[in-house]
Amino acid sequence: MRIAVFSRGPGLYSTRRIVESARTRGHEVTVVDHSLCSPYADGGKSSILYNGQALEAPEVAIPRIGANITTRGVALIRQLDVMGVPHVLSADALLLARDKMSCLQRLTQAGIGVPRTVLCFSTHEVRKVAKRLGPFPVVVKLLESTHGVGVALAHNLYQLERLAESFLQLQDRVLIQEFIRESKGRDQRAFVVGGEIVAAMERRATAGEFRANIHRGATATRIDLSEEEQALVLRVASVIGVEVAGVDLIPSMRGPLVMEVNASPGLEGIEGATEVDIAGKIIQYAESKV
Template identity: 75%
Template sequence: MRIAIFSRGPGLYSTRRLVAAATARGHAADVIDHALCSPFLAGRKSTLLHNGSPLELPDVAIPRIGANITTRGVSLIRQLDALSVPHTLSPDALLLARDKMSCLQVLAGAGIDVPRTVLCFSAWEARQVARRLGPFPVVVKLLESTHGVGVALAHNLHQLDRVVEGFLQLQDRVLIQEYIRESKGCDQRAFVVGDEIVAVMERRAAPGEFRANIHRGASAVRIELDDASQELVRFTARTIGVEIAGVDLIQSRRGPLVMEVNASPGLEGIEGATEVDIAGAIIRHAEQKI
């Protein structure tokens, strides 16, 4: 079977692991830079161009869409649909997961507990919201960010103004979110493949840091979720429509809250922490698409 892994870099850990896992199961794996792909529409002769030439279509595709190229990635996946090429990532789910507010709105509408969050379009609005959310600090987020970039903690109104004004120069809106003190800088990342939770790690922020991202120096250990949290993770993934996802939970006094859904989660941190062959699970899932 020919598997196309759409990725910006063949040297990336996640890409290399997927290629190795596919090869180990007897498949041919091609890494294709989706930044060089262009949908070509011509009725029955429609195709996908790569570097300007028609791409030999694979049996199945695994899109690994970078956060800075979401729009192009969505166009690519829709072309795969038009060409009847099975794949592992819904374009609508990708768009939803990448917009933090839209994602939380859909989750909350489904009855899933999320942190108290307000969408703001000005520094003045953010000031009013911060007072309503309770005592400082409050978390300020860009709607589209990754690896903890575009996430800041404001301890007072002065810091809030500076952060919000800076973020508004990058995007036209920001999120103001409650700070969960009782989490003590910890969260849980559950990795979902299909309807199975294949691995879970708990991440603890580095000293002096509140973001529990591996790229920010956080430590991580393998854990097991209780039955209720496992069902919450599965329901969250189904609600957003993602087949392969990282679902982030944070523990609060009112129970676990869903912080975020990552539709193209990295493998390095969680495979290293849990020693689970997640790449192999993804390849097995892709096999079932044929």
């Protein structure tokens, strides 16, 4: 089977593992830099131009869309739909997962617990709404961020205003979110492939750090989710429409809350912590789409 992995980094761990797993199973696999892909329409014909040349249509595609190239990635996935090429990431799900507030709004609409969060468009607004989130500290987030970049902790109103002002220079909106003290720098990531939880880990932030991101030095260990947590994760994936995803939960006094849904999750941390061949699971799911 001809498989295209749309990724900007052929040397990245996740991309390499997916390619290795595909070739182990006897597939022909090509890594395509989606930053060089242009959707092309010509009457009844549709194709993808790769660096200006027509790209041979794969039998199935595995999009690994970078956080800083979401718009182009969405256009590419929609072109795959037009061409009738099956894939493992819907354009609508990618857009929804990447916009943190839209994602939380959809989850809230479905009755799923999330941290108290306010979307603000000015520092004046930030100042007015901060008290609704409880005592300081509070979390300040860019609407689109990854690996903990664009996420900070404000310990007082002065810090909150300065952080919000800085973030608003990068984007026209900023999220202010309650800080879950009882989590003590811990969260859980469940990896979902095709409606099945294939692995789960707990991440612990380093001393003095509140972000439990592997890229921030957090440690990770394999865990077994409770039945309640499993049901929650699968419901979240269904509501957002993600087929291959990382669902992040944070423990709280109100039970597990959904922090984030990652539509293009990395494999290195969770494969290392759980020793599960997640790349192989993704390839098996891609095979089932054809």
